[in-house]
Amino acid sequence: MKKNILKVIALMLVSAFVLAACGNGGGNEGNVTPPTVNNEGGNQGGDTPGTPPTETTRTHLNWALGAMPPSLDSTMALDMPGSQVGKLIHQTLFTHDHNMEVVGLLATDWEFIDAQTLRVWIREGVRFHDGSPLTAEDVAWSLERAGRSPHVAMVANMIDSVTVEDEYQVLIELEIPFAAILSNLAHTSTSIKNRAAIESVGEEVHQFAPVGLGPFRVTEYVSGDRIELVRFDDFWGTAPVLESITVRAIPDGSMRAIELETGNIDLAYGILPADFNRLRNDPSVNVMSTFGWQADFIGFNLNRAPFDDVRVRQAILYAIDEEAMVEAALQGTSAPVNGPLSDLVWGSISAELPGRPFNPERARELLAEAGLADGFSTSIWTNQNEVRIDMATILQSDLAMVGIDVDIEIIEWGAYLELTAAGEHDMFILGWVASTGDADYGLFPTHHSSAHGATGNRSFFANAEVDRLLEEGRAEIDPQRRLEIYAEAQRIIFEEAPMFYTHQSETLIGTSPDLRGLQLRPNLHHTLTTIFFE
Numbered sequence: 001m002k003k004n005i006l007k008v009i010a011l012m013l014v015s016a017f018v019l020a021a022c023g024n025g026g027g028n029e030g031n032v033t034p035p036t037v038n039n040e041g042g043n044q045g046g047d048t049p050g051t052p053p054t055e056t057t058r059t060h061l062n063w064a065l066g067a068m069p070p071s072l073d074s075t076m077a078l079d080m081p082g083s084q085v086g087k088l089i090h091q092t093l094f095t096h097d098h099n100m101e102v103v104g105l106l107a108t109d110w111e112f113i114d115a116q117t118l119r120v121w122i123r124e125g126v127r128f129h130d131g132s133p134l135t136a137e138d139v140a141w142s143l144e145r146a147g148r149s150p151h152v153a154m155v156a157n158m159i160d161s162v163t164v165e166d167e168y169q170v171l172i173e174l175e176i177p178f179a180a181i182l183s184n185l186a187h188t189s190t191s192i193k194n195r196a197a198i199e200s201v202g203e204e205v206h207q208f209a210p211v212g213l214g215p216f217r218v219t220e221y222v223s224g225d226r227i228e229l230v231r232f233d234d235f236w237g238t239a240p241v242l243e244s245i246t247v248r249a250i251p252d253g254s255m256r257a258i259e260l261e262t263g264n265i266d267l268a269y270g271i272l273p274a275d276f277n278r279l280r281n282d283p284s285v286n287v288m289s290t291f292g293w294q295a296d297f298i299g300f301n302l303n304r305a306p307f308d309d310v311r312v313r314q315a316i317l318y319a320i321d322e323e324a325m326v327e328a329a330l331q332g333t334s335a336p337v338n339g340p341l342s343d344l345v346w347g348s349i350s351a352e353l354p355g356r357p358f359n360p361e362r363a364r365e366l367l368a369e370a371g372l373a374d375g376f377s378t379s380i381w382t383n384q385n386e387v388r389i390d391m392a393t394i395l396q397s398d399l400a401m402v403g404i405d406v407d408i409e410i411i412e413w414g415a416y417l418e419l420t421a422a423g424e425h426d427m428f429i430l431g432w433v434a435s436t437g438d439a440d441y442g443l444f445p446t447h448h449s450s451a452h453g454a455t456g457n458r459s460f461f462a463n464a465e466v467d468r469l470l471e472e473g474r475a476e477i478d479p480q481r482r483l484e485i486y487a488e489a490q491r492i493i494f495e496e497a498p499m500f501y502t503h504q505s506e507t508l509i510g511t512s513p514d515l516r517g518l519q520l521r522p523n524l525h526h527t528l529t530t531i532f533f534e
Contacts, residue, residue, distance in 0.1 A: 055241075056241045057533045060245070060246070061246070061267060062267070063248065063268075065248070066250065066270040066413075067249055067251060068081065068224055071208070072086065074189050075191070078151050083188040087188060088528060089212040090213060091106055091191060092185060092192065093139070093190070107121065109121040119170070127236070128213055129213070130194065132194060134192065136166065136169055139162065139170050139192050140163070142192045143185075143190060146190050151455065154441075154451055154455055155184050155190060179474075180436060180441070209221065215231065241531070242528075251413075257279065257510065260510045261285060266515055266533075270508065286513055287511075289507060290520045294505065297499040297502055298380070298395065298429050298500040300499065301425050310497060314497050315364075320358070320395055321398055322336075323358070325398070329388075336503060349486075367403065376405070378426045380427040384411075392408045423458075423460060435523040443470055443473075463492065463496060469488055
């Protein structure tokens with residue numbers, strides 16, 4: 001079937017579910033305001049979707065990230081660099097369009113038979129990078145594999161089974177009537193993989209030489225350095241103008257800016273605030289920014305004393321001059337956030353939460369109540385991210401004023417993810433992008449007790465009432481009731497303070513002056529396939 005509609009064939013229950021989950025092929029992301037693009041240096045950030053030109057002055061893109069993806073198999077890792085690169089290599093059943101509504105990608109048609117049963121028709125004539133055809137068997141195997149993965153299970157573990165109906169049709173049975181299922185099936189971790197290829201070479205080899213369905217295929221992966229991609233000529237969709245992409249890992253933000261200025265790279269993610277403010281006046285570089293679905297935080301390891309005491313966590317929140325710290329580190333490229341969800345995420349009540357004012361005296365009182373009147377020694381970890389290092393340095397100074405001695409440890413990105421997942425840390429700095437635009441993905445992976453470690457809950461927070469609410473929110477089909485459930489969960493999380501939610505930052509990007517067609521997304525999975533050079 002080639003039509004792109006949502007058939008609702010049951011009555012009240014299914015209708016309510018569809019309105020909550022997808023609405024006519026859209027999604028609850030339709031209630032999320034698209035990002036506002038601050039396009040300082042050119043028109044590419046504000047480009048609307050369309051067919052890119054067939055001619056371009058250059059066909060190779062040099063793209064710099066702050067860290068190398070630890071894996072190119074989106075089911076084996078859950079990190080932003082991996083997702084951003086993975087969007088070029090892999091494809092999902094569904095995707096978000098320019099308005100962040102859910103639409104079919106590999107799915108050409110779909111229908112809810114009831115609130116827990118979804119039938120999907122799969123696009124025919126699609127080939128993997130090794131030339132083999134995509135079939136329903138690959139779809140069923142991939143979704144079940146995602147549900148078993150310790151890294152990404154919370155995205156797909158509500159799927160009870162996937163039955164192959166015929167060569168291009170699957171029946172997805174859900175354990176619960178999960179309202180955000182189409183949004184989750186648009187997440188990179190549910191990308192459809194080539195079962196035969198993975199079983200042939202093994203999962204470890206496939207992580208760095210994946211056989212995908214996307215518009216680009218991997219030709220080389222050099223650990224810690226670069227990834228080489230070339231256009232896949234048998235891609236089923238609109239072919240990119242670009243013929244090849246080199247993805248470079250440049251951990252030093254200032255060096256990324258220098259490489260951009262000197263023309264060694266064409267696209268740089270994660271421009272530092274100071275460099276961004278400088279480059280906005282440089283005619284040889286274009287810069288752009290956008291707010292998205294990310295909330296940044298300082299996390300505590302609740303499995304370690306004294307962070308298992310809520311009074312200590314709250315004391316630290318009162319001891320930090322959040323406004324001064326964020327202004328010094330972000331230099332005006334952020335907005336306040338009082339809870340775990342960005343204001344743009346469906347279900348967020350960040351604006352309603354009170355926040356905690358800077359109050360060192362109250363911090364000392366709480367530490368004394370916890371038996372730590374003389375303070376204690378601890379450490380905070382961060383990866384090689386200058387903004388986070390600056391935040392850690394300011395935190396170190398603020399906490400010293402209330403008797404807490406903090407050691408700062410800077411760790412390479414891959415090791416950082418591995419060690420924090422294992423709970424080897426005291427405090428740490430990270431951000432979480434609610435990539436589906438829904439409160440479930442913004443809260444469940446980071447706060448449910450079943451998601452400890454690599455899945456996302458690196459604070460090892462466990463609260464029975466929060467668990468109950470997040471599970472209830474997953475199974476609720478009434479969108480208004482879902483809002484109430486997630487609001488209650490956020491209020492409890494705010495009081496329990498497993499993390500100190502510091503800000504929602506702007507995504508800062510720099511490009512060469514002749515680059516056009518980059519389409520920004522609030523989930524930070526920006527569209528590169530439309531890029532061309534004038």
